[in-house]
Amino acid sequence: MKIGLTGGIGSGKSEASRILRELGALVIDADIVGHETYRSGEPAFGEVVEAFGNEVVGSDGEIDRRELGRIVFGDPGNLNRLTDIVWPRIREGLETRIDRESTGGETAVLIVEAAVLFEAGWENLFDEVWVITAPEDDVLERLERQRNQKPEQTRARVRAQMTNEEREQRADVMVRNDEDRTALAAKVKQLWTDRTQQGSPK
Numbered sequence: 001m002k003i004g005l006t007g008g009i010g011s012g013k014s015e016a017s018r019i020l021r022e023l024g025a026l027v028i029d030a031d032i033v034g035h036e037t038y039r040s041g042e043p044a045f046g047e048v049v050e051a052f053g054n055e056v057v058g059s060d061g062e063i064d065r066r067e068l069g070r071i072v073f074g075d076p077g078n079l080n081r082l083t084d085i086v087w088p089r090i091r092e093g094l095e096t097r098i099d100r101e102s103t104g105g106e107t108a109v110l111i112v113e114a115a116v117l118f119e120a121g122w123e124n125l126f127d128e129v130w131v132i133t134a135p136e137d138d139v140l141e142r143l144e145r146q147r148n149q150k151p152e153q154t155r156a157r158v159r160a161q162m163t164n165e166e167r168e169q170r171a172d173v174m175v176r177n178d179e180d181r182t183a184l185a186a187k188v189k190q191l192w193t194d195r196t197q198q199g200s201p202k
Contacts, residue, residue, distance in 0.1 A: 001109045001196060002098060006117040007132035010146075012177035014182055016126050017113045017135055019188045026101055030114035033093040038063040044089040051081050056065035059121050086158045087120040094125060096172065118162060118170055127196070131171040133164040136180055 005020070007013040021027045037044040040061050048063060049056060052071055055120040058064035067118060101110050114122060123129055134142075136158060143154045169172055175191060177184045 001128075002102070002107065002126045003111050003115045004117050004122065004129040006115060006129065006167070006184070008134075008139065008156060009115070009163065010143045011132045011134045013113060013115070013132040014189050015181060015184060016130075016175065016177075017111060017172065019185050020109075020192065023189065025109040025111045025192075026092065027111045028097055028101075029044050030090060030094060030117075031111055033097070034086065034090045036107050037089040037093060038065070042089070044086050048082070049086045051085060052078070083116075083120070087116070090151060091120065091125070094122070094185050098168060118167060123170065126171040129148060130173040130191070131164075131167045132175050132177055133167065134176070138178065138199060150198075 003025075005013055005017060009015075017027050017029070036042070038048065039045060040063075045063060048068070052068065056064055056068045056071065058067070059097065068082070094114075098110060100113070112122075112126065113121070117123065117129065139158055140151065140154050143158075144151060173191065175184075175187050177187075182186050
């Protein structure tokens, strides 16, 4: 069973991934796959440098993600140019890993944690998509505490994303993270039992 796990920044999807891994799922982090696509020698490396110039290459010869972020953050045109390059490459990497685990692995359930799953159009890679949501006030408090960001910075990042309502329209399963970690763990474990041990309705 292949499950896509997504949710907004600060929603708790990484905590949900950790719980699912403890329950026996194999978890692939799309962010890690994304970082690999930027490496020198990979096709996306040259494409990013061609699009944004040599200034995005750091002293170590790798893409300086901080500098690249400075260029694309707040500029929809540049951001679209970047995602047009890297999202298809990340999808290729995910497909390769999913195929490898599906044919040679022993794990019955594979989870891909991907923050931009819907935005990138990766839903058709999975049997189901699970979405973790949290109230905006909880998200803001969590991010300000964990990342030491100013409230206005955090609020801008949260509101630049797809809304929970938009995610809900495209999700197979919604998990509301509106209590503490213990409550989230209980919801995820129950979902694991309902959807994977008793069989998915799909």
